[in-house]
Amino acid sequence: MANLATGTAPKKLSRRNASLGDRIFDTLNIIFLCLLMVVTLYPFLNTLALSLNRAMDSIRGGIYIWPRDVSLENYKYVFQQSTIFHATLISILRLVIGSITTVFCSAMVAYTISREDFVLRKFITIAFVLTAYVNPGLIPNYLNIRDLGLIDSFWVYIWPGLIGVFNLILIRSFIDGLPDSILESGRIDGAGEFRTFFSIVLPLCLPVLATVALFTAVYQWNSWLDVFLYNSSNIKLSTLQYELQKILQNSSASSSAASAFSNPDAAANAVTPLAVRATMTIVASVPMILMYPFLQKYFVKGMMVGGVKG
Amino acid sequence: MDSNIESETSSMTSDQKPTGLKLFFKKLVQQRMLVLMSVPFLVWLFLFKYLPLWGWTTAFQKYRPAKSFSEQEWVGFDQFTFLFHDERFMRVLRNTLAQSGINLVLGFVTAIILALLLNELRGVLFKRVVQTVTYMPHFLSWVVAAGIIQATLAPDGIINVLMIKLGMIEKGQEILFLGIPEDFWTILGLGTVWKDLGWNTIVYLAAMATIDPAQYEAAEMDGAGRFRRMWNVTLPGIKSVIVVLLILNIGNLMESGFEAQYLLKNGMNIDYSENIDIFVLTYGINQSNFSLAVAAGMFKSLVSIVLLFIANNIAKRAGESRLF
Numbered sequence: 160m161a162n163l164a165t166g167t168a169p170k171k172l173s174r175r176n177a178s179l180g181d182r183i184f185d186t187l188n189i190i191f192l193c194l195l196m197v198v199t200l201y202p203f204l205n206t207l208a209l210s211l212n213r214a215m216d217s218i219r220g221g222i223y224i225w226p227r228d229v230s231l232e233n234y235k236y237v238f239q240q241s242t243i244f245h246a247t248l249i250s251i252l253r254l255v256i257g258s259i260t261t262v263f264c265s266a267m268v269a270y271t272i273s274r275e276d277f278v279l280r281k282f283i284t285i286a287f288v289l290t291a292y293v294n295p296g297l298i299p300n301y302l303n304i305r306d307l308g309l310i311d312s313f314w315v316y317i318w319p320g321l322i323g324v325f326n327l328i329l330i331r332s333f334i335d336g337l338p339d340s341i342l343e344s345g346r347i348d349g350a351g352e353f354r355t356f357f358s359i360v361l362p363l364c365l366p367v368l369a370t371v372a373l374f375t376a377v378y379q380w381n382s383w384l385d386v387f388l389y390n391s392s393n394i395k396l397s398t399l400q401y402e403l404q405k406i407l408q409n410s411s412a413s414s415s416a417a418s419a420f421s422n423p424d425a426a427a428n429a430v431t432p433l434a435v436r437a438t439m440t441i442v443a444s445v446p447m448i449l450m451y452p453f454l455q456k457y458f459v460k461g462m463m464v465g466g467v468k469g
Numbered sequence: 470m471d472s473n474i475e476s477e478t479s480s481m482t483s484d485q486k487p488t489g490l491k492l493f494f495k496k497l498v499q500q501r502m503l504v505l506m507s508v509p510f511l512v513w514l515f516l517f518k519y520l521p522l523w524g525w526t527t528a529f530q531k532y533r534p535a536k537s538f539s540e541q542e543w544v545g546f547d548q549f550t551f552l553f554h555d556e557r558f559m560r561v562l563r564n565t566l567a568q569s570g571i572n573l574v575l576g577f578v579t580a581i582i583l584a585l586l587l588n589e590l591r592g593v594l595f596k597r598v599v600q601t602v603t604y605m606p607h608f609l610s611w612v613v614a615a616g617i618i619q620a621t622l623a624p625d626g627i628i629n630v631l632m633i634k635l636g637m638i639e640k641g642q643e644i645l646f647l648g649i650p651e652d653f654w655t656i657l658g659l660g661t662v663w664k665d666l667g668w669n670t671i672v673y674l675a676a677m678a679t680i681d682p683a684q685y686e687a688a689e690m691d692g693a694g695r696f697r698r699m700w701n702v703t704l705p706g707i708k709s710v711i712v713v714l715l716i717l718n719i720g721n722l723m724e725s726g727f728e729a730q731y732l733l734k735n736g737m738n739i740d741y742s743e744n745i746d747i748f749v750l751t752y753g754i755n756q757s758n759f760s761l762a763v764a765a766g767m768f769k770s771l772v773s774i775v776l777l778f779i780a781n782n783i784a785k786r787a788g789e790s791r792l793f
Contacts, residue, residue: 184695188586189595195583196602199663202617203606205627220625264510271507278496283507290518296766297746298753299524307516319517322510352502381610384728388754404612407619407732440616447608454608455601459671 210234210441214434233438236430242394243402247442250380250399253316254446257379258372265322265371266364269330270356291324301388313396315389320378326371333367334360370457373450380446403439406432528764534757548764558748558765564654565744565769569725571658573718579662580669581711585699587670588677603667611664615732618660622646647733653741657729672714673707680706716784720777723769745769 204224209217210233212226221227238244268287272280295303300319309315341363345355361368383400390396447454497504528548530541552558583603590596606614621627624643632638646652680703688698727746734742743751745765753762 181695184589185591188589192586192590192595192599196599199602199606199667201627202621202663206617206620220630223627267506268510271503274503277500277503278493279504279507283511286511286514290514293518293522294770295518295521295524296763296770297749298527298759298762298766299521301754302524302527302759303517303521318513321513321517352506356506377608381612383610383612400610400612403616404732407612407616436616436620440613444609444613447610448605451605451608455604458608459604 206437206440209434209437212434213429214431215429217434218431233430233434234442237435237438237442242397243399243439243442245395246397246399246402249313249396253313253382253398254376254379257317257320258375260317261321261323261326261375262368262372265326266330266361266368267356268322269327269334270360272327273331273334287322287324287327297388304389310389311393311396312390316379316382316385319385323374326374329371330364330367333364337363369453370460373454373457376450377447377454399439399443403436403443406436406439524763525767527760528767530760532760532763534759544760548760549768551761552764552768560740561743561745561748564741565723565725567654568657568730568744569722571654572661572725573722575658575662576665576669577711577715577718579666581673581704581707583666584670584673584677584707585703587674588703589695589699600667600670603670605667606664607668609664611728611732614660614664615729618656618663618733619647622656645737647735648737650738650741653733653738657733657742660729660733661726672710676707676710677703712784716777716780719780720773722776723773 201224205222208222208224208226211229211231212222212233213228213230214233216228238247268283271277272284274280304310304315304319309318337360341359342355345359350358381400383398383404386396386398386401387404391401526538527541529543529545531544531547532541587596587599590599609617623629624645628646629638629643632644633640638644646656684702684706685698688702693701723745725744725746727744727750730742730744731747731750734747746769749762749766749769752758752765
């Protein structure tokens with residue numbers, strides 16, 4: 160699995176008889192990949208530098224990947240905005256609640272369909288898998304959410320995406336891989352289904368549940384369309400991504416980023432739209448960057464299992 | 470003999486039917502705890518995934534939000550007829566196909582090339598570093614990515630700065646890239662490559678890892694150089710993966726994505742950025758013309774399914790692995 164995950168080819172080509180052409184190829188390859196890394200990272204590092212640089216100084220231009228006049232005033236300004244502070248809380252809340260509910264509910268359904276003797280097993284599996292192929296579309300979903308009375312509520316972030324087919328299959332195949340004897344032993348001891356689920360299955364499934372939690376955390380943190388569709392009239396339910404989207408939309412409407420900012424106290428605080436945008440971009444991506452080491456490990460594994468199964 | 474067995478089994482099943490149903494309910498009661506654990510989620514599934522399908526009926530109505538279902542006016546295929554005579558919808562259709570076509574080709578070619586190059590690396594550590602860096606943008610939201618792309622392409626962004634330094638343009642002649650309609654497809658394609666290039670290599674790298682090393686050794690014995698080995702060993706080794714992904718992606722040709730276009734579009738490039746999903750959103754949510762929006766969405770789903778079947782069939786004819 161480790162081999163699969165990193166994609167390391169298990170081949171050992173003899174190094175000794177590497178010809179000149181081979182060496183030129185290797186060198187060019189490494190140079191090209193270094194360039195690729197620069198192109199990938201530069202825009203992000205530039206944004207980071209802009210967010211850490213004094214806004215009035217950034218106007219002069221010439222900031223690349225290192226801040227010239229280091230200051231945290233952009234961050235201070237951003238978090239002093241009550242809207243953005245509140246949006247950060249909502250973003251964190253939907254990440255935490257969304258991940259917990261998704262993991263718990265997916266695991267529960269996955270456990271029932273992993274039980275081969277369960278009479279509804281086939282029906283439930285098919286009912287879930289079919290949804291991967293049939294997508295009602297944006298407007299039918301919108302009308303449905305409206306009719307269910309979920310517009311203008313926090314729960315619209317949690318309910319619609321509660322259980323994904325991919326997560327379900329991922330957990331089920333993990334449970335299928337567990338030794339039967341452990342599950343049997345619980346049943347022989349007279350433990351009910353709920354006991355078996357909570358005290359045997361859940362603890363054993365921790366690795367796959369961590370993967371699903373990370374998948375969900377990324378989805379929850381990065382979503383903005385549902386905020387826009389269902390809760391755009393209620394500023395109290397706005398999230399960081401949606402606030403950033405509004406800032407971007409404002410500045411792209413005019414040709415120059417500098418003319419777009421409408422907030423009157425921005426000037427008094429010596430911040431510029433450019434600096435606010437950069438700072439918001441960083442704030443909106445920090446949790447993903449912090450989680451990145453785990454994400455890389457578990458995501459790639461999840462991708463492979465999903466790919467093999469799907 | 471065969472028919473004999475057949476008649477026997479059929480008579481058996483008809484005999485067992487009542488008891489089979491009884492057995493089913495008996496088991497259902499026995500397994501009531503499992504039922505309790507799963508049925509609430511079946512209700513959830515119905516409410517959030519199947520019930521919305523009812524919304525497709527609005528495509529055949531002149532839907533008025535204030536009226537109840539029985540009061541709606543039915544118009545048959547009028548909405549669809551309108552769509553196909555609408556110049557804007559035709560443009561939207563062109564944009565959708567062009568955007569996803571460009572994304573498909575660019576995405577495939579770049580990911581396969583990067584996977585080949587990574588596979589040729591001898592040092593494991595350097596490979597890990599490249600993978601770690603190139604996977605990163607995948608985890609950023611499209612909002613963040615769009616912000617970064619906008620900043621990069623802005624008049625004071627790095628592209629313009631570099632072009633001035635290289636003498637390609639004069640200072641004061643900075644180009645507003647996102648304001649050039651014809652460039653939007655390219656920008657979208659390159660932006661998507663920036664975000665997902667590394668990520669797309671994972672599947673190919675995994676497939677390459679399963680290639681038997683003996684094949685490389687044999688090719689080397691025969692005097693095959695690096696490029697020959699890539700062409701004759703590595704690429705054939707991942708051919709089936711490429712075909713499966715190609716089928717999936719051709720089925721997705723109508724799904725050119727929504728977020729990137731929505732976030733990067735502006736008044737100047739709208740003729741090239743607006744695709745079906747944005748069309749649906751604009752008509753449906755902004756103008757409350759639900760019927761037309763649903764009709765456009767349904768048309769999209771229908772074409773997707775047809776495309777998937779066609780691609781699958783072509784793969785079957787070519788004797789390749791296929792999806793179903």
